[in-house]
Amino acid sequence: MMKTLRIGTRSSALAMAQSAWVAEQLEQAGYQTQLVTVSTPGDRSMAPIAEIGVGVFTSALREALAGGEVDVAVHSFKDLPTEPDPRLSEAAVPVREDPRDALIARDGLTLGELPPGSVVGTGSPRRASQLQALGLGLEVRGIRGNVDTRMRKVTDGEVDAVVLARAGLARVGRLEVITETLDPLQMLPAPAQGALAVECRVDDVDTEHLLQSVLDDPASRAAVAAERAMLAALEAGCSAPIGALAEVVEDLDEDGRVAQRLSIRGVVATDDHQLVRASATGETTAAEQLGRDLAAELLDARAALLSGPGQ
Ligand SMILES: NCc1[nH]cc(CCC(=O)O)c1CC(=O)O
Numbered sequence: 141m142m143k144t145l146r147i148g149t150r151s152s153a154l155a156m157a158q159s160a161w162v163a164e165q166l167e168q169a170g171y172q173t174q175l176v177t178v179s180t181p182g183d184r185s186m187a188p189i190a191e192i193g194v195g196v197f198t199s200a201l202r203e204a205l206a207g208g209e210v211d212v213a214v215h216s217f218k219d220l221p222t223e224p225d226p227r228l229s230e231a232a233v234p235v236r237e238d239p240r241d242a243l244i245a246r247d248g249l250t251l252g253e254l255p256p257g258s259v260v261g262t263g264s265p266r267r268a269s270q271l272q273a274l275g276l277g278l279e280v281r282g283i284r285g286n287v288d289t290r291m292r293k294v295t296d297g298e299v300d301a302v303v304l305a306r307a308g309l310a311r312v313g314r315l316e317v318i319t320e321t322l323d324p325l326q327m328l329p330a331p332a333q334g335a336l337a338v339e340c341r342v343d344d345v346d347t348e349h350l351l352q353s354v355l356d357d358p359a360s361r362a363a364v365a366a367e368r369a370m371l372a373a374l375e376a377g378c379s380a381p382i383g384a385l386a387e388v389v390e391d392l393d394e395d396g397r398v399a400q401r402l403s404i405r406g407v408v409a410t411d412d413h414q415l416v417r418a419s420a421t422g423e424t425t426a427a428e429q430l431g432r433d434l435a436a437e438l439l440d441a442r443a444a445l446l447s448g449p450g451q
Pocket residue numbers: 216217218219303304305307308332333334335336
């Protein structure tokens with residue numbers, strides 16, 4: 141008799157949808173699963189994320205996994221701290237959803253159609269600085285809450301628009317509310333946005349192997365590894381808002397043959413909402429080095445900008 145895999149999940153609609161999707165993939169591969177909800181301080185508090193800290197959504201779930209209450213934990217990868225947890229294994233990175241950010245504006249408006257002075261609600265410094273840098277005269281207001289709460293602020297007229305991850309809306313079946321999917325040239329997503337991390341205990345090699353064989357997507361794993369390596373390297377050098385997007389693309393290798401390569405773009409903001417951008421392409425097998433190299437380039441460019449004329 142095969143044991144039932146207990147899958148730990150947060151109780152929000154988004155977390156439940158993600159965990160149910162993971163459970164379904166495992167069931168289809170012939171495994172028995174059970175969802176176990178774990179409440180986290182991030183779900184209970186309405187304080188700004190900047191005050192309660194990264195990892196508020198994921199640490200309680202990780203403790204439940206490490207303590208043996210559940211066998212598998214499903215996280216939004218972008219909510220995981222870059223510091224690895226030695227007790228746990230990132231067993232699978234499933235196929236990533238569309239990583240882009242999306243605008244939900246009143247009256248079906250796009251960013252360019254919002255009149256100057258329009259209020260856009262977001263609690264994310266990354267989204268705020270990229271919105272300010274567009275030069276559209278938008279006013280950014282800090283908001284928090286789950287996907288439903290944030291969308292309601294538009295319907296109630298409290299703000300003219302909000303920016304949310306497209307992936308979150310896709311997972312809860314609400315893509316129809318989007319009025320514009322933002323081009324990464326204007327708005328680079330958070331590192332690992334749209335990807336899931338499926339974890340198990342590091343000593344539970346059977347579960348690790350089955351999660352990897354059923355759920356892991358190597359291209360998504362490489363992209364996320366590059367973005368998070370960039371983030372980790374930048375966190376050491378600054379606390380500014382950071383966006384990143386890596387994609388596996390078809391490119392020509394040194395002999396002119398078509399090969400899979402990893403392409404990454406990154407952005408870092410300065411305190412006065414100026415943006416520094418950089419991009420690079422490398423081997424999919426050296427994803428983390430590519431991310432670290434891009435971080436070094438961004439830090440140099442930012443230092444040059446801050447020490448430049450007029451500063
Ligand atoms: N910070 C909360 C959070 N964590 C993951 C997602 C969306 C799903 C994803 O990016 O995988 C969201 C909501 C949002 O940013 O709009």
